[in-house]
Amino acid sequence: MSFGVQGITEADIANYLANTPGFFERHAELLAAIQLTSPHGQRAVSLQERQMEMLRERIKGLELKIVEMIRHGQENVAIADRLHRWTRALLLAANPADLPDVVVRDLKHEFMIPQAALRLWNVADAYAGLPFAQGVSDDVKSFTASLGLPYCGLNSGFEASQWLDDPASVTSIALVPLRHGAVEAGRGAIGLLVLGSPDPTRYSADMGTEFLLRVGELASAALSRLIRL
Template sequence: MNEQDIVSFLQSNPDFFAQNPDLLAQINVPHNLGGQAISLTERQVATLRDKLNQVQSKLAELVGFGEENDNISAKVHRLTLSLLIAESFESVSHSVYSHLTEDFAVPHVQLRIWNSILKRPLPEFIEVSEEVRFAAADMQRPACGPAVPGEILLWFGEPGDYLKSWALIPLRRDAQVFGMLALGSEDPQRFFPEMGTLYVERIGDMVSAAVRRYIG
């Protein structure tokens, strides 16, 4: 009988030690720490304790993710309510800037609108190049990462020289892109290519709907 035969036998007879309880006290195995011998039962308890610690750690991580998602959902809800009660384009833009900078702690936010019937003497309606408009039209979802076209960098003025990561969110009327919401941060890890964009997309949808009410 070799080692594998013993393993196969024990796997086929899981109640073997239950039928031979005295044998457990006679079997010693090295402990992971220090090399001293402990009984098989003690080793099983230690193994189960390690597995329990791993499960508890994973559970704590999942709870943390859940709490973070709940927190983000609450912020999105507050932004939604603010956009719903906005009675002008100016109040819509104010809600966007205030909630994203204060509630979401995004340090730099810029909004640009084009293809609008109505024009206003506001920074949001400053002329945007065809390059940016075409790039936005090609975006299927928000783009996050360290790279941003130079023109968009200029939207942020002097702080743009210090920004390290970006989220660019196209604003749509059906299939047509009519603007962009640009978020910037000095933290290079704030927005990165692999990050999830579900909430960012929802914010883009809500801002698009609110802006469309007032730009024609």
């Protein structure tokens, strides 16, 4: 490859060096003579020293990613342990009438949820007079049936928020539909689980709902013992 003296560009030089691997073998003295500007100041450093700095920066970045992966792994293990303890409590509940209280109480305890409540409908006659089967309007039932996924976001005066102990203090809310059998929206709705927090960012519209979906499925399976078949 040859260049006209006036037409040579940096791109031409870069292409030439990339396509001529033997250049620095024939001119090894250039590697020791090349000086680059250090990113940590205006001093000039050798090519070897600059490469070492780049390697150190890359290694530091990889170390930070590893630390982040370890942290996420530890958090996932902790969540799995809490979910295991909560599920175990549901399985150990001998009296079906106690299940709604166990769902709410242990969920609040394990996941540090400030407020939680649930209501069920279409319950068996033996449980129809209990508190968890009261105060559910047709609007709430229709809204729950329409939910394909749990709702997370600001508490904009949802009727179901009134089930919480202190609804006035709740700024963000999660509404988890409970279903018996089919899980598609509009089918099999048997109740609604409400989680509330005074922290407006606790349940945000852009958060993932996969975990809440699993909680709803587990709670639904346990509470199905109360439903009229």
